Amino acid sequence: MLLERFRMQTEMMEAPDEPTKADASSEDMPILEFSGTIDPVVDIPNEAEILIYSKDQSYLTHGIHRFPAKFFPELPRYLIEKYSDSRQVVLDPMCGSGTVALEAMLMERLAVGIDIDPIAQLITRVKTTPIDPEILMLASTWLIETIQERYLTAGYEPDIPRFNYQDNWFHSFVIKELAIIRSTISDLPNSPLGNAISSEEQVDITNFFKIIFSSIIRDVSNADPHCTRTVIRQNLQRSILPGNTIGRFRENLEKQIDSMIEFAKVCSQLQFKEVRLPQSRAEDTGLDSDSIALAVTSPPYINAVDYPRTHQLEMYWLGLAGDEPLSKMKREYIGTETVYKKEYRSLRVSGLSALDPLLEAIFDKDPRRSFIVFKFFCDMKMQLQEMIRVLRPGARYCLAIGNNVIRGVPIPSQEVLGELATSDEVGFELEKIFFSGLIRHFIKIPRKERMRGEWVLILRKPQ
Template sequence: MTIYQNSLPFNENNPPSQDGTYRDKLIQILAQDLNFHSQHSGYASHNFHSFPAKFPPQLPRTFIEALTHPGDIVLDPMMGSGTTILEAWLAGRRGIGADIDPLALLLSKVKVTPLDVQTVIRTGNTIVENATSAVRENHLALSETLKKQWDAKTRTFIDYWFAPETQIELTALRLEIEKIDDPAVKSFFQIIFSTIIITKSGGVSLAFDLAHTRPHRAKVVLSKEGAVLIGQELRDNPSPRIRFLTKTLRSPITEFKKRFQQNVRSLPETAQGKIPPATFSGNAQWLALADHSADLIVTSPPYASNAIDYMRAHKFSLAWMGLDIDKLGAKRREYIGGEFLNHFEFEKLPEASAAVVADIRDCDEKKARVLHRYYSEMTRTLREMFRVLRPGKAAIVVVGSSVMRGRDTRTQHCLADIGRAIGFEVPGIGVRSLDRNKRMMPVSANGDKTSQIQQRMHEEYVIGFYKTE
């Protein structure tokens, strides 16, 4: 574990802290081993759904337990899969989370909503039984429903990524889920429905690597019985890559049943002793929260330049939930770290951060503008975090550094620099190593593994921002 403490080549003239005990505790935590590689992270409802670039739940829990008291407000303004919100809820704090991603909002709410287990089991069994019966007995009616389900562009997307027989079973499941009257129970099963689509292997779609947001379509597709449905000519002369991109269809109903039985075992059954969290649709740059209202912030913003493209994966299940591809594309433009630059309002950056953008501009003007957009968005986000955080409290920001045109964007240093310009102290930046099979940034197979940039792709940075009294 490494900690940068008053040693960065940026503005280090922080004013003395007004709360030495709290500030010292923050520094001590940042200096701890924050890797958590050997610890189980799938407890409670953390394993409900795949989500790219999740930090381990032990990370927010460490700061929540050390820096807050029961009843305190813990905020995550970019909550993603709701890891911080769930940990706050489990610890008896009041979690508040915001996000603009529809799937993130649904998932975070489900993970902290207690349900009656027996009711969920009965409902799940009914869904499976009725969907199975519908596929067997009402195949034609399901096909007619499919024809009316989407606009032309969304229809093309569905046909490209989902085999016809898969579409029939997914339609049967979706129709059964829509019959559920209880909104909380319906949301629980919508998440299970999404889970069988968005997985590391691509779930029941024709995609691979959906959980890593860079899907590739299968080149060869086999039926459940082993018959070749797509790519017979490639199947006859398979190369190693073709073998890798060969997929055997799985029954959505069977996968749904498996996942339902798994998730129900982790279902929160009671809220006794826990404070109901609040989640809402909102942009972290403009939070609908009062000044000085949060006791702790723990969050992980996106990478710059859509390095992890959440919507690219999430639209696979959101389209099945009735959202059009065009509308999802428009929503994607709002995400922090995007590449859409028309009519964007850029912020003036501190000198050192501006120099990083200028370094990228030397080789790629557009990439530099994309990076400037990211640091502008993060300037507004950090400004909001400073506004809503109580004096004498901390904001923990977990980031990874991107690489543009072979150059490190130095995200952790730039965000620390921006935070200081806003008024934060930065007592330290912890460095945690990522498991190779869990990291999200690709490392070149032929690149120099000893280079600074390649090594940083295996690291994540935990920035400790402190708001003085």
């Protein structure tokens, strides 16, 4: 019955567009609708479909920076409250913009967030680091005044980071304004205020400014704002005039200062507050065995978001791209599309009954895509094995996964992951699965291949 329903859902997924009640539910299973926070006493039935009307997408620091396929805070909030207790360790091994880490922190759990992406790491750090409001106001006033002064000083030449196709991505006056903002942020430690605060405070405030800086880069570039990937559109109707870049930075800063002050106030009332952001990866976290009370995550979608490419402009400006070519970095991500020809010359199979016929069907049309799908599930197998190692016996791993269509072949990722997670090589029990309708994400995928929601698998490590 469960598998039949999975298949039925997968077929329906091929139809384009946003979720509607009729799309994803069967007659005998009404959609459960939630407006805002879901009470943790609610037991979402196995196979149910839920629809959350999010009220909190920009609550406190949640809205500080856009991120592809971000969680609505309400879903992780519910899972954290339902499946963990205060002061227990809650992990998101692919934390993206840190939605789970922030929610776990606000619920007085010890939040652990891991992500391979440097922009994701920085957003998560800033989102979960309260800053003293008084110092923040002083630093922001100094920053804005100094940027303005430098902008108006004829002959002021800021340091400009060099990267490929820079002049295609940005107008020359935008480059200069971005460079002024960037160099002023990095001068904060040498300012009179910088000298009066601790080095830890300097780092926290500088990171906060860097994230506000990062949040405007795409908007002032020549890249298509509606496309997740960073691509230039010749006919882009966007007019950026001299002075707009600095103006936009100031606007965003003012808005996010208010959010940060509110966040700091909430944090000051927490009885317990601890966040750890280790530099590791989801398949090899470096965390102790049996140490985690709950893990909640949403892995990348297969074939949907190329994170290094999406964040390339921000990484160049923030000096986070490193010296290696982007393609080398891309290969490290789960769900990567950067694969070698020799890897997909022949059909690769997984031994999973839910996956192998699909790999074969895709291989007939596109061997490379078939290998990308195969690799995604191989990487996820290692990730699941790592989770069963670090979770305490009896603890849950809540995994939200969207399924999609590759070269016309529907991929029921939830079904494949269910089979993988419960295989002898991994060892989870599948406690339940439900479908969470998706309202809107900052993500642009071809209409036919668009996901209309996510499956949430509640996996349990045996006692």
